[in-house]
Amino acid sequence: MRSFVFRITSMASNAAHHATGWAAGLIAAALVAQALHTSLEHLGSLLAFCAAVAGSTAPDWMEVAWWTRARRLWITHRTATHWGIGWVAVLVLSYQALGHAHLWAPLLFGFACGGLMHLLADWPNPLGVPWIWGRHSLNLWKSGRCDLVVVILAWAAACWLVRPLWAATATRVVGWFAHVAR
Template structure:
C-alpha cells in the first residue's frame, strides 16, 4: 500500500487529470466551476478506497469491510470511470463522478506495485516491485507526469511536450 501522503499526492494529480478532461469535453461550466469541482472530487477519490472501508457511524471507527477487498476492486472503479466519462455532456452529475472515479483508479494504480496488490478482476494481482510505503516518489512522479502531459495536451496543444522532446533530441547522447 502506498503511504497516505502518496495517496493524497496522486489524488491531486488525478484531480488535475479529471478537470482537464472535463474541460476538454466542454463540460467545464461557467468560469470552469464544474472543472474545479471535478478536481475536488478527484482529490477526494484519491483516498476513497481506504476511507470507504471505515465504519464512520460507530464510535470505534473500525473497518466494516476488509482492507483491499470491495472498495479496491478494479472492475468497479474502471466501470464507474467509463460510465461517468460517457455520461459527460448528458448528466449534470457526470463531471463529479468522473473526478471521483479518476481518483479511485489512481489510488489502485498507486497500490498495485506492492506485494499485497489490488483485486482487479477476481483475485489480487501485484506487480511486486517494492514493499508498502517505499518508492512512493516513483508513483507520485508518474502520476504528476501523466497529469502534466494531459493538461499540456488539453490546454496548450502539446506545446510543452514538443519543446521537451526537442530538448531531449538536442542532447549529445541522443545524436
Template sequence: MSRFGHKVSAGAIAATAFLMLSSLFSASMFAVGCLLGSLAPDWLEVAWFSKWFGRQSLVPHRTITHWPWPWIMALAALFFAPVDGPGFWLVAGFLAGGLLHLVLDLATPAGIPLGKPFGKKQSFSLYRTGGPGEIIVSVALWGLPAIILLVRIF
C-alpha cells in the same frame, strides 16, 4: 501506497483536468471528486483504530472496495450519462481518483484482488508503501500535466 502518495498522485490528475477541460468550474468539480475518490477505497471500508486491537473495519482491507470491476463498470456507465452540470464532473473525478488508487495499490507488494473480491490479490511489486519508490511514482505522475503545459506553451 500511503494517504500522502494517493493525494499527491490525485493532485497530478486534477492538475491535468485543469489543463484539459475548458470550464474552470468543471475542472474544479473534477479535481474535488478526484481528491475524494483517491482515498475512497480505504474510507469505504469504514475503518477505525482501537487502542487494544489496532485497525478495525467493517470491510476487510483491500477486498471489495479495492476490487476494480465495480469502479470500471461505474466509469463505463458514466459514458452514457449527460455531460451537463457539476455532478457529472464530480462523479467522473471521484471514479478516476478511485481507479488511480487501485492502480497505485496494485503496484505495491500487498496488491489488490482482480478475480474475486475476497480472493487472491495480484501485485506488480514495483515499490513498497512509504518507500522511495512511492515518492518517485507520485512525483512522476506530475510529468503528465507538465508535458501538457509544455506542449501548449510551445
C-alpha cells in the same frame, strides 16, 4: 482510533495518495474541460478536480465503519473498495454522462479518477489490488517505500495527458499577444 485509521490508510502512504490525488484532479479537470464544451466547463472542471482529490483516498476510508464508535473496518482491506472493475465502470459511465451536461457527472468522474489513481498507487506493492478477480501485484516494492516514484509517475502522466489543453491555451495566448502587438 486515529493511529488505527492512519495505519490502514498508509499502504502506499497517506501523503503519496494525496499527492497522486492532486495529479488525478488535474487529469480529471482537463478531461472534463475537453468533454463538456458548454458553459459548465469551468464549474465541471473544478468539481472534477475536487472530487478526484477526495477520491484518491476513498478506497481506504470507504472501508472504515464511520457509523460505529470503534471506527473499525467493516470489510477486509483491499477487497470491494479496491475492485478495479467497479472504479473503471464508474469512470466510463460518468464520462459518457459528461456529454449530457449533468452536474453530477464531473463529480462522479473526478471521484472515479481519484479512486483509480489510488489503485494504481497500491498496485506495485506485494498486497496488490483486485482488478478483476483475486489480487494482482506488480511486486516491485513493499508498502510505503518508493512513494516518490509513484508520485513522480502520477504527475508525469498528468502533465502528458494535459499537454493538449495547455498547447491550445498557449496558442490562443500567443495569438492574442500577436494581435495586440499590431
